[in-house]
Amino acid sequence: MGRFQIVGEDAIRSGKCTDIYFERVAGVLEADDVNPHVTMEVTAAALPDPWGVFCGLDDVIRLLEGLPVDVDAMPEGSVFSRNEPVLRISGRYRDFAVYETAILGFLCHASGVASAAAHIRLAARDRPVFSFGSRRQHPAIAAMIERAAWIGGVDAASNTCAPEGIPLAGTMPHAFVMCYPQPEDAWRAFAREAGPEVPRIMLCDTLSDEKVEAVRAAECGATAVRLDTPRSRRGDMRAIIEEVRWELDVHGYSDVKIFLSGGLSREDVVAYRDVADAFGIGGAIANAPVIDFSLDIVEIEGRPYAKRGKRSGVKQVYATAGGGRVTLPLTAPAPEGATALLSPHVRQGAIVARPNMDDARERVLSRLSGLAREG
Numbered sequence: 001m002g003r004f005q006i007v008g009e010d011a012i013r014s015g016k017c018t019d020i021y022f023e024r025v026a027g028v029l030e031a032d033d034v035n036p037h038v039t040m041e042v043t044a045a046a047l048p049d050p051w052g053v054f055c056g057l058d059d060v061i062r063l064l065e066g067l068p069v070d071v072d073a074m075p076e077g078s079v080f081s082r083n084e085p086v087l088r089i090s091g092r093y094r095d096f097a098v099y100e101t102a103i104l105g106f107l108c109h110a111s112g113v114a115s116a117a118a119h120i121r122l123a124a125r126d127r128p129v130f131s132f133g134s135r136r137q138h139p140a141i142a143a144m145i146e147r148a149a150w151i152g153g154v155d156a157a158s159n160t161c162a163p164e165g166i167p168l169a170g171t172m173p174h175a176f177v178m179c180y181p182q183p184e185d186a187w188r189a190f191a192r193e194a195g196p197e198v199p200r201i202m203l204c205d206t207l208s209d210e211k212v213e214a215v216r217a218a219e220c221g222a223t224a225v226r227l228d229t230p231r232s233r234r235g236d237m238r239a240i241i242e243e244v245r246w247e248l249d250v251h252g253y254s255d256v257k258i259f260l261s262g263g264l265s266r267e268d269v270v271a272y273r274d275v276a277d278a279f280g281i282g283g284a285i286a287n288a289p290v291i292d293f294s295l296d297i298v299e300i301e302g303r304p305y306a307k308r309g310k311r312s313g314v315k316q317v318y319a320t321a322g323g324g325r326v327t328l329p330l331t332a333p334a335p336e337g338a339t340a341l342l343s344p345h346v347r348q349g350a351i352v353a354r355p356n357m358d359d360a361r362e363r364v365l366s367r368l369s370g371l372a373r374e375g
């Protein structure tokens, strides 16, 4: 262990970050010379919503690279439903059993964040959504959080360790405003000194009423005002936003946008999307419930075999020509005009297809626009 309570990449990669029961049974299997060829599938038996967004595959592939296994999976950014296999691994059990903990950890967490981001992206309609929640999670996983949020459809992320290519967004902390004698001094300084690429979004709730500060910030050069108070206004927030909008308009600042943040939930986004112009979302994305994926044997030595509650046999998920989805045994003929969703990613340890973050995001956004059209 180093300076922080963090498990290093080497420990994860070598299978040392695992549940102890895998190590205990590995010794038993080895002593008995038992090592069957198995296929295991990743499925979620229940979801917090009717659909989720599959994410975390990139890390799983990097983890399994070099092992004598085959991996087939849906592409990252695929929308999936309960009981649909999103990934399958084939190989000799002892060769990869110890990685189950890390495989599920990668997928459960990233898919939970991506799913929450996608549901909020859908709820926000045309309003921009920014990921502000890396401070709600361990800093060691900030890149994962921001990548999953980006794939889920947010428009930008706040953490400077977000993977390259994700646009960064941020305004100013309350502490910055409080470093100056008055908020106006802080806003003027920001308007004067921040780089030309930085939007002049002024935080307007530090000392006075939001509508008073909003008009003053507009006078100091704000292009948008950030209201970070929904959490503390206990049900009056909509009236406050409308009042701020009114005051900005009557004072000649109808082009100044209203940016909302602070403890926002998906329900808040629905409630305020007609009066707020953009949303900064922290915990509702970063602290999303994980997807409860499990990794189960469905075939041993070519024979369908599964524990109670799981369907035996290797499966394929098809997107049908009519826009539906069906899960069938891999041995069954594909429905006419259907597209198979699980495709090869690793063959005997060699990566044959690598996820692309932006393609994954496009996949989500395209599905969300379909869902939005369906209403």
Ligand SMILES: O=P(O)(O)OC[C@H]1O[C@H](OP(=O)(O)OP(=O)(O)O)[C@H](O)[C@@H]1O
Binding pocket: 132, 133, 135, 136, 172, 173, 174, 175, 228, 261, 262, 263, 264, 280, 281, 282, 283, 284
């Ligand atoms: O509330 P969440 O949705 O989880 O989003 C993260 C919050 O963190 C920041 O506020 P914070 O009060 O921590 O700091 P600040 O006042 O300096 O911005 C940011 O302004 C959001 O309000």
